[in-house]
Amino acid sequence: MKIQMKTPLVEMDGDEMTRILWSGIKEKLIKPFVDLKTEYYDLGLVERDKTEDEVTVKSAEAIKKYGVGVKCATITPNAQRMTEYNLKKMWKSPNGTIRAILDGTVFRAPVLVDGISALLPAWTKPIVIARHAYGDIYKDVEAYCEQGEKAELVVSGKNGERRITIFEYEKSGGVALGMHNTDKSISSFARSCFNYALAEKKDLWFSTKDTISKTYDHRFKDIFAEIYENEYKAQFEAAGIEYFYTLIDDAVARVVRSSGGMIWACKNYDGDVMSDMIATAFGSLAMMTSVLVSPDGCYEYEAAHGTVTRHYYKYLKGEQTSTNPVATIFAWTGALAKRGEMDNTPELVDFAKKLERATLDTIESGTMTKDLVGLFKKEGVVAKGVTSEEFLDAIASRLA
Ligand code: NAP
Ligand code: MG
DSSP: OOBOOSSOEEEEEOOHHHHHHHHHHIIIIITTTBOOOEEEEEOSHHHHHHTTTHHHHHHHHHHHHHSEEEEOOOOOOOHHHHHHTTOSSOOOOHHHHHHHHHTOEEEEEEOOBTTBOOSSTTOOSOOEEEEOOSOGGGGOEEEEEOTTOEEEEEEEETTEEEEEEEEEOSSSOEEEEEOOOOHHHHHHHHHHHHHHHHHHTOOEEEEEOTTTSTTHHHHHHHHHHHHIIIIIHHHHHHHTOOEEEEEHHHHHHHHHHSOOOOEEEEOHHHHHHHHHHHHHHHSOGGGEEEEEEOTTSOEEEEESSOOOHHHHHHHHTTOOOOOOOHHHHHHHHHHHHHHHHHHTOHHHHHHHHHHHHHHHHHHHTTEEEHHHHTTOOBTTBOOEEEOHHHHHHHHHHHHO
């Protein structure tokens, strides 16, 4: 008998090569074992264009309603896509739209495989990056100032006006920028991180540069500290996990020396930089999972990579590709396990764990997509590069 589900998953289909992998994963790895219930939204670019992007908004609202979604990679249109798909408009990034509705934080974690070691040998446990996805330099305003000009920070409103000199460009022209963040967004970021740490039972580290940025970064530090003390301290102690704040440069040194296993919360720019560093150091972007967690406890799972366009164009020419489906499989298992946990259906959680194990066992016994072959080193096992289709079949037979 197939495993039953109580509540549907919000399924968000996507584009190009990952759309092909998506249906392969469902047909070969999930549907034979689970009586899969989903509420389906097609976020493929054709459908987004047809519905004037309404489908993206509806899918995000569905996640708010049901609590768990799983998303395929999607194209963010640019000028070239406008012509390729004959679009009515250059639709915004679906991830941006969904994030704005769910108001969340993005957590990225590498999938670890025996045989593919991190470039830092001490890293034996995954390091999760929690990236604040609002504000700072991503919403800044900038100016070039000529020699002889002066840049000022002006704050005006109900308390009158404050003018703070940024710099007087007496001897040379130069640059200036203004950026912002809000207490509301920082508080959501903090709660998402604390909730995720509790759900994963992992220590949470947070780092900024508050010794230099005594108002801006210090505000982040204070908000985290206050929310931790008032809302989470007792729960962290009960779960046997730790919240720890340190300066970003100290955090880098400690992370490099660590064996991993923590969640590292970073401001927007720091998270951008550190997540690529972590992904590369652990092996490959195709092995990086991503989950958006909202402050009210909704979860959206996806792979960290894009739609793998180059492989898709080969696929369209009738070639078999060797695109790595691991991060997309883990998006499904993450979502199924979370659904099972929320609905109290342990069989579903157990199935998700088995599918993850079967995927890792397949690689560890030497069958993998071509991107991993060069990275794989395990005594007594010869790495064999196979097509996506063959890889999914190998996992399926192991799972059965
Ligand atoms: P990408 O799809 O991540 O692919 C970049 C390159 O990385 C690929 O060409 C491939 O290298 C390698 N790669 C990535 N994932 C792989 C996998 N699963 N298996 C094997 N190799 C993999 O990034 P992109 O080419 O910059 O973007 C393509 C489209 O994806 C764009 O339209 C972009 O808007 C979209 N995108 C979506 C998301 C999202 O929905 N979350 C995120 C990023 C980008 P080789 O070609 O060398 O094999
Ligand atoms: Mg980046």
